[in-house]
Amino acid sequence: MTATQDRPAAEIGKDRRRKEDQRLITGRTRWTDNITLPGMLHLAMVRSPFAHATITSVDVEAAKASPNVVAVLSGKDFGDELGVCINAWPITPDQKTPGHSPMPADRAAFAGEIVAVVVARSAAEARDAAELVDVEYDEQPAVIGIKNALRDEVLAHPDLGTNKSALWVFDSAEAGTGSDVEAAIETARTDGILIEREYRQQRLIPAFMEPRSVVVDPTGEQITMWSATQIPHILRFALAATTGVPESKIRVIAPDVGGGFGGKLQTTPEEWIAWAVARRLSKPVKYTETRSESLMAAHHGRDQVQTLTLAADKEGNVTGFKVHLDADLGAYIAVVGGGVPVLGAFMFNAIYKFPSYRFECQTVLTNTTFTDAYRGAGRPEATYAIERIMDELAAEVGVDPLEIRERNWIKHEEFPFTTVAGLEYDTGNYEAATAKAKESFGYDALRAEQKERRERGDRVQLGIGVSTFTEMCGLAPSRVLGSLDYGAGGWEHASVRMLATGKVEIVTGASAHGQGHETAFSQIVADRLGVPFEDVEVLHGDTQIAHKGLDTYGSRSLVVGGEALVKAVDKVIDKAKHLAAHLLEASEDDLEYKGGRFTVAGTDQGVAIQELATAAFAAHNYPEDMEPSIDAEATYDPVNFNYPHGTHLCAMEVDTETGAVKMRKYTCCDDIGTIINPLIVAGQVHGGLVQGIAQALWEEAVHDEAGTLVSGSFVDYLLPTSADTISFDVVHTDDPSICTTNTLGTKGVGEAGTIASTPAVVNAVVDAVRHLGVSDIQMPCTPERVWRAIHAGDSDAPTPETAMPHFSEGALNQDEGAGQ
């Protein structure tokens, strides 16, 4: 295509303010909870306060007698029409998968599980009546925490006979992608460096801004569900597959959705219950969760224990990496629950040339909220592990952490490179990203200051953390997903409708929920089709309009959805060319397309794409061999993932007296290929960074021994605000490595910041106090944990527990919440 190059004001690369900001920021738009339908009823859920209990009786009489209550229903009132919550990714053929009813009749398996629903004329009346539902429980022992679950003494689901759900293994020797890791470990044990660590990925809560909300209208020919979801298409498919309603009778709409971060990549019990109630009563219903319900019962993320063994020679050249994960799925295996930690399997080797690699992931069931995707899904966990342990290797060898990375990373001239995990990285330039980041950060000056503070014994010590990350995104080549037993493909669909008035509607199967697709996709179409940015309308998130799609997650919308759009636009141009040749009475070979106009070479004759759209609409004069339409659609299945990468550098100050940490500087240099809209990219990077930093410093979902969520409000689940962060130094490489597997050369950026930042921050905190004998601090690095780590080795250590060995059970730096 030449269209883009010749237009003076190219849209691609322009920092356009987002089209959608006006309506999203003012809230004058269609959030699900803003939807009110005639005769609509409201739902309130009754949730189990116990983590594990059999339900002996449900007395609904008092609730039914409450004013304006229409119905009160518990699990036993429903049959098959309630459907089930699905797990779309059984990671092994023998995976133990507990049945997951949206509203179990007999047993609650986590605190917050729904046991009854109240339907009333107002939300307030439903809520009042919900308190009158009298559920009798027989409390059962609950299993909380990964290590407890592995013991198999108390079972999350007694009928399964074990808490161990599945063991998924990748071994480079077996796969033929590398050598035997055990041999490398043996060699390192006797004649090299062996680093063994246990890292903890705490449980997190996605905490999107808009709580989940669902409206179901059963009164038309199709049943319509509006939901604050990332995945309208998958939701529609799952409703059809599990509730017996034909897919053609289901319309799912994701109107404007206020954030998701993976937390709305779910098919939820609440949606299924709303669906069943609306059908039962033949009335529209609405359910909007409270923030407390959202924190307790919307899916959680992360939650792993990572047991790592890194083998290297004495110079710090890594010879093998062995990873064993224990991952907490919670009480049920959510839609892609088991698959999330497995996505990390391909990323623990990161940017490095490891000769041997083994990955094992043991998933376990506990009596806690189920876990699933959270921004980065599998890759942040992997990046954290490898980037933390590379720092440990550097400390062991006694060289700068950047140097140890350079010794092991893939050099830019070695691309394309097939990794020990079997992926082919198409492009990358770690040297360039690192050089640029170092310069912008002022690496050498900060190292000098660190040295000076150490020598002076300053109360405030400075640490520098490195994270040279890569990730796989753009989910995903369908065949690869098939080989991993995932229940769907990874393609995306787009169509372009050329309207009679010259405006352009594009329809994407991606489902934006705050990303700015409407703006970025308009920029792409404006350039490629040669039409004004303002004339492009982006439609999405309604299965009757965007009939095909696989939605938004895994940094896929631009790299997969955008590519589908490019292909559809190109088809429009092809069709239009045929019509143009006919109208201009010229040969197609003589036509040139530039700036939205076909011209006949060597003449001043031409026709604009808008005129062709009108001509196709009128259909008074068009070639015999074509339909009177220049609309087109395309389905694109990616051929590979893509691999954004970058070097993140973080400087943290640690107050050694209190353990308080303070960010001093954060520089990231991300290589994400072609940038469509720098402003949107900056937004993604900033938000991503803060979410990753928050894992390092602030956020943690904690259950007590009984399985009650202690961090059940924002008083205890600490989300940062702008007051807690600094101004980030965001740069990009001057000469980005353009992705070779899509037309625009783009790579995903939605998760990059989150994936990269967590280890950079923890590495910096540890680096600040390493000289005081600290080699690890568990996340989040609370002031108390930092302070105890500093004093763990003192003869007058603050408390007896803190003097305990680093990895022993119950030691403060390794606790798993109160559940251990």
Added chain:
Amino acid sequence: MIPVQFDYLAPASVEEALSALGQHGDDAKILAGGQSLLPVLRMRLNAPEVVIDLGGIASLRGIRDDGDAIVIGAMTTHHDVRDHALVKEHALLLSKAAAEVADSQIRHRGTFGGALAHADPAGDLGAPALALGAQFVIAGAGGTRTVEASDFFVDLFETAIGEDEILTEVRIPKHTGWGAHYEKFVRVAHQWPIVAIAATVKGSIDEARVGLTNMGSTPLRATATEQALTGATATEDGVRAAAELAAEGTNPPSDLNGAADYRQHLARVLTGRAVLKAAGV
């Protein structure tokens, strides 16, 4: 979330408010800025039948000079306490502490009296009020009475205010020209303090008052530290030595933000810092 339904009364005077309280007894709750009460109602932790809003009673708002004390109306917002010239001149510590409460939106709604009546041990205003020897003027059916700060805070969320009484104003003895600092230790900016120290000193150092936030079920004074500081010279070593006594007699909570022993450690370190800053060292 939606609170349980309640009736709403908006009396125009303290007398009206008292009679409404008398009539409804413990079925009623007073509403000041609502920044603590509304979360409690919305989470359905409390369900009063009647809410009596003091927002319409003009006499409860404002700050005035009363000779040897300044008087702060119960309904004066945190924002106004922070910025008022009389407070800055005579009770600088309160201005500094009010500046640290929550965020700007909450400071424009939340009130001085509401915060003290709520008596959250993690609240930022109790320790400064205690350190400054505040006197609490409480109105009831039988007239008003004045309660000393040392008797006002009874326990967690419990004060000397009776069920049918209203806190109308708080008298703060003038500490004109005293240096002050409120050292608040948090993990994120909008958080209640894990520990905070309210320090105010006369000269350098003739007299010192040190209040502790979140070191027990009520605000506390670090009396041993105060005594050690009286008449001391404000040197770093001297102050830090006195601050070592700050956790004496405290009984702080253990929670996700820190175990009790860590809080005691913080109290010692932060007291030293707060006093040094108050003394301008």
